[in-house]
Amino acid sequence: MERSTITEEIGFPKYSEIKDLTPEKIGEISRTFMSKLMPKVNEDYKVYLTIPPDLKDGEKLITHTLSTCPHCYSLLTATVFEREGKVYIRKKCPEHGEFEELYFGDHSLYEKFRKWQHDGKGIWTPNVQTSSLCPYNCGLCSRHKSHTALLNLAVTNRCSLRCWYCFFFAVKAGYVYEPSLNHIRFMLREARKMLPYPAVAVQFTGGEPLLRDDIVDIVRIAREEGYHHVQINTEGIRLAYEPDLAIKLREAGTNVIYMSFDGVSPYTNPKNHWEVPYTLEALRKAGLGAVLVPTVIKDYNLHEIGAIVKFALKHSDIVRGVNMQPVSIVGRVPKKEREKLRVTIPDVIIEIERQTNGSISRGDWYPVPSVAPVSRIVEALTDRPRFELTTHFVCGAATYVFLDGDEIVPITRFVDVEGLLHFLDETAEKIKGGSNKYIAALSVLYKLGRFIDTSRAPKRFRSKRKFLKYIYNILLKHDYSALGEFHYQALFLGLMHFQDPYNYDVSRVQRCDVHYAMPDGRIVPFCTFNVFPEFYRDRVQKAFSYTIDEWEQLTGKRLSEEVYRRDIKKLLSGEAYRKAYEGIVDVDSIPYEEHVTASKRFGIPVSE
Amino acid sequence: MHVKSFNFAFKLLDPLKFEAHVKTNTYLKQGDRLLKLTGVERSFTPDDALDFDLEFGDVIQLTFSDVVRGSFECSVMDFDLRGLVVKVYDCDILGKKYKLFSLYSAENDLERLYADRLVRLTPINERISRLAAKLGLNTSSLSIL
Ligand code: SF4
Ligand code: SF4
Numbered sequence: 001m002e003r004s005t006i007t008e009e010i011g012f013p014k015y016s017e018i019k020d021l022t023p024e025k026i027g028e029i030s031r032t033f034m035s036k037l038m039p040k041v042n043e044d045y046k047v048y049l050t051i052p053p054d055l056k057d058g059e060k061l062i063t064h065t066l067s068t069c070p071h072c073y074s075l076l077t078a079t080v081f082e083r084e085g086k087v088y089i090r091k092k093c094p095e096h097g098e099f100e101e102l103y104f105g106d107h108s109l110y111e112k113f114r115k116w117q118h119d120g121k122g123i124w125t126p127n128v129q130t131s132s133l134c135p136y137n138c139g140l141c142s143r144h145k146s147h148t149a150l151l152n153l154a155v156t157n158r159c160s161l162r163c164w165y166c167f168f169f170a171v172k173a174g175y176v177y178e179p180s181l182n183h184i185r186f187m188l189r190e191a192r193k194m195l196p197y198p199a200v201a202v203q204f205t206g207g208e209p210l211l212r213d214d215i216v217d218i219v220r221i222a223r224e225e226g227y228h229h230v231q232i233n234t235e236g237i238r239l240a241y242e243p244d245l246a247i248k249l250r251e252a253g254t255n256v257i258y259m260s261f262d263g264v265s266p267y268t269n270p271k272n273h274w275e276v277p278y279t280l281e282a283l284r285k286a287g288l289g290a291v292l293v294p295t296v297i298k299d300y301n302l303h304e305i306g307a308i309v310k311f312a313l314k315h316s317d318i319v320r321g322v323n324m325q326p327v328s329i330v331g332r333v334p335k336k337e338r339e340k341l342r343v344t345i346p347d348v349i350i351e352i353e354r355q356t357n358g359s360i361s362r363g364d365w366y367p368v369p370s371v372a373p374v375s376r377i378v379e380a381l382t383d384r385p386r387f388e389l390t391t392h393f394v395c396g397a398a399t400y401v402f403l404d405g406d407e408i409v410p411i412t413r414f415v416d417v418e419g420l421l422h423f424l425d426e427t428a429e430k431i432k433g434g435s436n437k438y439i440a441a442l443s444v445l446y447k448l449g450r451f452i453d454t455s456r457a458p459k460r461f462r463s464k465r466k467f468l469k470y471i472y473n474i475l476l477k478h479d480y481s482a483l484g485e486f487h488y489q490a491l492f493l494g495l496m497h498f499q500d501p502y503n504y505d506v507s508r509v510q511r512c513d514v515h516y517a518m519p520d521g522r523i524v525p526f527c528t529f530n531v532f533p534e535f536y537r538d539r540v541q542k543a544f545s546y547t548i549d550e551w552e553q554l555t556g557k558r559l560s561e562e563v564y565r566r567d568i569k570k571l572l573s574g575e576a577y578r579k580a581y582e583g584i585v586d587v588d589s590i591p592y593e594e595h596v597t598a599s600k601r602f603g604i605p606v607s608e
Numbered sequence: 609m610h611v612k613s614f615n616f617a618f619k620l621l622d623p624l625k626f627e628a629h630v631k632t633n634t635y636l637k638q639g640d641r642l643l644k645l646t647g648v649e650r651s652f653t654p655d656d657a658l659d660f661d662l663e664f665g666d667v668i669q670l671t672f673s674d675v676v677r678g679s680f681e682c683s684v685m686d687f688d689l690r691g692l693v694v695k696v697y698d699c700d701i702l703g704k705k706y707k708l709f710s711l712y713s714a715e716n717d718l719e720r721l722y723a724d725r726l727v728r729l730t731p732i733n734e735r736i737s738r739l740a741a742k743l744g745l746n747t748s749s750l751s752i753l
Contacts, residue, residue, distance in 0.1 A: 047654070049654035049657065052676075062622055063621075063622040063677045063678075064676050064677055065673065065676060065677055066672075066673045066676060077676060114622060114623035114624070115623070115624070117623040117624055119669065121727040121728070122666055122669050122725070122727060123666075124666075124725070124728075130658075130661060130662050130665065131658075132658065133657060133658055133661070133672070134661070134671065134672075134673055141665075142662075142665050142666040143661050143665035143666065143671045145669060196728075393623060506673040507673055507674070507677065510671065510673055
């Protein structure tokens with residue numbers, strides 16, 4: 001539906017007529033369109049809750065679940081099963097046939113991870129009426145199980161890159177989505193109202209959020225509205241050219257830059273290979289940390305995943321973590337093609353183990369909800385609902401590693417993570433059962449040391465007192481600056497496998513804690529927002545957008561002129577470029593022409 | 609107004625062992641007392657999924673997408689009525705017993721006016737008092753619950 005059609009159909013005013021109203025007024029108007037923008041059963045999707053597909057020879061049932069048809073998004077029952085050491089999902093759409101997809105690449109890791117499942121306390125302040133089946137009732141509805149851990153807020157759909165696969169950015173979409181500052185404030189406030197725990201962390205995303213001239217004001221607004229953690233999801237190119245912007249962003253309250261980084265070579269990272277060294281320099285000068293975010297694709301960059309970790313460790317003075325995202329397959333892709341792309345969390349973990357010669361092994365990883373006991377003990381000690389990470393165990397995994405000279409030391413080598421988490425969980429249970437919390441706190445303090453073997457720790461942690469102090473400050477004093485300090489010493493390695501219609505599992509999205517703020521006041525899980533863009537992201541953004549003409553008149557800018565042209569020669573010749581990749585990839589062995597071809601093939605023109 | 613009540617037994621093995629048995633008793637407010645309703649039980653069908661979510665998605669955080677994962681035996685009672693409807697859920701969850709309440713107004717729409725939540729249960733007397741206040745009854749008339 002074109003923007004004009006959808007807005008006319010639902011009687012929505014022109015965005016330029018509401019953008020300057022107060023946040024309250026914008027909210028009032030926007031909310032009245034919420035139900036009209038919701039997906040509609042039998043109009044947008046169908047429900048076929050029939051008997052799930054049977055198992056075939058050599059398959060072992062794990063469970064049944066709900067999923068969707070990748071072609072028509074109908075809601076289907078699905079079978080999750082094990083075959084030859086891997087976990088698969090199969091479903092059958094009466095209209096489009098059977099679909100089978102890899103769900104989790106290693107059954108033994110599935111067995112390890114599932115034991116850590118821990119559900120949240122739900123949403124006590126739903127934003128919508130519960131009126132359809134999940135996942136077509138976002139959100140958040142009364143069924144949702146996890147509060148927002150990270151709120152995403154798209155501040156624009158403009159982008160100056162022209163990546164070949166992207167259909168989302170303004171030029172291709174045919175409209176400009178760019179909520180006003182007051183509108184952004186309204187969305188931030190909606191998520192702050194959430195109970196039992198309000199959103200405290202926000203990520204500004206796009207499009208390319210740094211294209212907004214008022215991005216610093218946006219960060220400031222987030223801080224004013226009570227967000228403790230602000231991050232910006234960017235390709236980082238503007239920072240490479242405007243290092244002062246990094247300083248302004250930090251001063252306004254940005255905590256970290258979430259930067260796309262798909263590989264260490266121009267072949268695997270044509271998006272920003274050449275600019276990243278300069279962006280890191282700018283961040284270094286500004287004292288603003290970065291998290292590198294590779295999208296991992298089997299036949300494309302999985303072979304470089306170890307090198308990406310090494311690159312992050314080389315820059316660990318400013319790189320705080322690597323958050324790897326196994327590819328989420330968009331659109332209709334035939335099975336043979338999908339097999340070339342598909343990787344799941346265990347596939348990446350096992351490949352990291354192989355590429356780091358076992359320095360980071362599969363045993364070093366834990367699923368996201370495994371940290372729930374930390375929240376439980378803090379909650380038991382303070383008698384208040386606390387921030388919890390309660391995603392589905394298949395969604396994400398993490399570990400911490402340290403560089404000790406040349407050696408990579410994962411946290412599991414000197415902390416008995418499993419023992420510690422079980423101990424915290426048992427203590428929380430005892431407090432809930434009536435044990436004296438001050439005595440329990442003392443016992444935590446007394447027994448913590450048993451879970452840490454500092455003789456095996458990196459040299460800077462050999463003092464047990466120092467390490468215990470971090471844990472004590474985090475758990476008992478609830479001093480999260482201690483967590484920040486710990487982060488500065490460690491490299492966080494995370495994995496989050498965003499879903500797609502092929503591997504979709506409603507059990508996962510119902511526990512999702514990565515949410516989007518929508519301009520109509522809804523809060524929607526990432527894996528419905530982006531997996532069913534026609535029902536969520538695109539539909540709502542179209543309704544709240546400017547036509548390209550309107551936007552150009554309003555700003556005096558020309559959208560078609562917002563194209564980044566890369567000066568590869570200049571970027572290659574800088575000292576920072578060479579230094580950044582030294583010891584990781586031999587950049588001198590790559591002919592200039594290949595740099596140019598890599599950039600152009602990806603869709604980014606080169607000034608020659 | 610069509611009102612459904614559910615009795616069910618649910619067992620789960622993956623990802624974790626979980627077991628819940630829930631029996632719903634349904635009452636209609638008549639004057640200054642509550643009248644217990646009886647009805648014919650029928651089997652659960654996928655058409656009941658949304659009503660199941662509405663009833664239990666927040667109260668005990670169990671949804672249709674949870675129950676398809678395990679063994680689920682459920683019967684449904686259908687009522688056609690108007691007025692204030694109290695539901696009492698006798699729950700046995702992982703061997704622990706709970707009594708939870710909800711209150712609906714069944715007039716032109718079915719609107720939920722009150723519901724307990726397992727994750728933030730206050731003492732039963734407090735909840736009964738709150739329910740009585742919403743019903744405009746003395747707590748003594750709720751002694752049958
Ligand atoms: S994903 Fe969450 S918010 Fe969306 S319909 Fe399901 S339970 Fe509701
Ligand atoms: S964003 Fe997707 S992958 Fe991540 S927690 Fe939510 S449902 Fe899971």
